[in-house]
Amino acid sequence: MDVTGVMSPTEATADELDVPAPAPSSLGSLASTAWNGISYVARTMGVPRGLRGVAVELAYTAVHLSVYPWGLLDEALRPGGVHAHHRTDTLPPGERSRLVSDLDGSATPVLLVHGIVDNRSIFVHLARVLRRRGHGTVQGVNYSPMTAFTGDIRAAARDLGEHVERMCAVAGVDRVHVIGHSLGGLIARYYVQRLGGDERVDTLVTLGTPHQGSYIAHLLPPTVVPRQLQPGSDLLTELTEPAPGCRTRFLAVWSRMDQLIIPQRNARLEHPDLQVTNVRLGHVGHMAMTIDPEVVHLVTCALSGTRPTRERAAERAGDAAAAG
Template sequence: MFESPASQPREPAHQPGRLASLQANSRSALERARDAVLVTAQGTSDVLSGAARALLTPSGVAGAAVELVWASTHVALYPLGLLGGPDSYEGHGYSVQELPPMQRGLVIGDVEAAGTPILLVHGMIDNRSIFSRLRRGLRRRGFGRVVSINYSPLTSDVRVAAAWLAEEVESLVAETGYERVHVVGHSLGGLIARYYVTRLGGDQRVHTLVTLGTPHGGTFNAYALPSHLCRQLRPGSPLMRELGAPVPACGTRFVAYWSDLDQLVFPQRNAKLNHPDLTVRNIGVHGTGHMSLPINGDVVHGISTMLAHLGADGSLLTAGVTELRGRACRRP
């Protein structure tokens, strides 16, 4: 039995036009995807070629060798960093009695700056032994209150670690009698400190935050592991978006060291701190690996020099230190 022509379904009159529209949209989506892949590939290629160029320079080769030697040395020192509690400090600030005349000339002359406590915060799966040279350098410069602390290698959340850091800072303030401190954070330690300063009101306590190889913009290397902490460290993660939110009237100055040879922060420029509400100075270091940043001579000297100068109100830079770039964030 056959159906009459009138009973057969009729093709919509507009189908050819709709099909053409779908084809055009598909081509457009494919072109956008292709362009995105090309841009990403080009960006990755540029970053890799830049890293390769940095590595192939004489200073890059030397830096890679230093990184390898220091990594081996640090493995040997690692158990020592697990012993005991936080470092003690000389309760009366700085002293020059034991320094030779040549070194006395390097010691800071600002008693307020010399006495301000400095808290050192290490990176992921590390401990305070990473700061062995920096700690000695600061003390030789005359800083008497240099404290390095350990947090659990099982730390899995930046926000939780930042709350812990807030407690450590309050304990240091109560112990020393100083209302404000400096913080130096390496790698993840810098990100923990930044969250504390910008999201938990830590700018009331932290005068200067110095970060070394900290993935302020995230790192693609964090895709290597599926852990919660690594997901937080990926570019564009909820944590990164939260850190990028407005920070009105922040009272802390920031100094971010980054290196073109950093093998853990990828792309390397993501160790720069760029935020319109923060007073930031980004300092590039050539030919220095991620683990070597805390022992780099220029970095140690630069940190010592910057922290040696405090304004009368504890928030301004004095002569002898380059003015930090970025919008100042002062509390009324």
């Protein structure tokens, strides 16, 4: 895991170049691109952790497909979601004590926004963990699966803003946390940056979100959303515009094994006006990000305002080395 706090754009290191842009101008550059791609796959997946990551991704994708219909049916039966709220007297003493020790964190609702042609069932495990950590309101929102083909990210962001306003009114709070997976992270980011959502969103966590686009979008139907997801699109260019005074904290989690964000580094969030922590994973697939133990730990720490154990240990080691 590589944790980087970013307040301004940075150049990618050689280790972060991942899969290069597929625009060779000669046979030699085509061969170089192919070789780099093969080398990348070998480095990322041709090791024990990489093979394990591939196996977990395939297994979780199969499980998720089996519960996908329930994510749609559940919305009709329980619009607030299975973890819309809970009573603290049902929690074990240890979990109840964590809730009491972080009243502000537990009182802030958490809104989960799924990715393209998906639904809130992708967050079943993460929602359960957040509930156990003492978060009183954890709610998943479903937007239309047809958004990818007939929708618009800007319109989806406006709808998200309306949902946040309703959530704040019902919970009696001024701020929420938002966790967005894939396209959901980009919808939430547009709401925060361009529609005044930083007034409502305390922390925005993005998991495998194509902040700088993905070449995979070129393979999708040529409708509005796929065009918006292409690198250099008008929407992504709009998101690079100044956002002075943005009050939202960002955690952007990306993986070198993400099979849907090409190149993988495009899931990093870099903007001079945003408070961003980028976290790079090595062997976690796109779908498995919502269940990976390390990612779940990062998310819970981000929402509580604490730093992950590894980050604190690294800082202590650095202080010890400087003192020596």
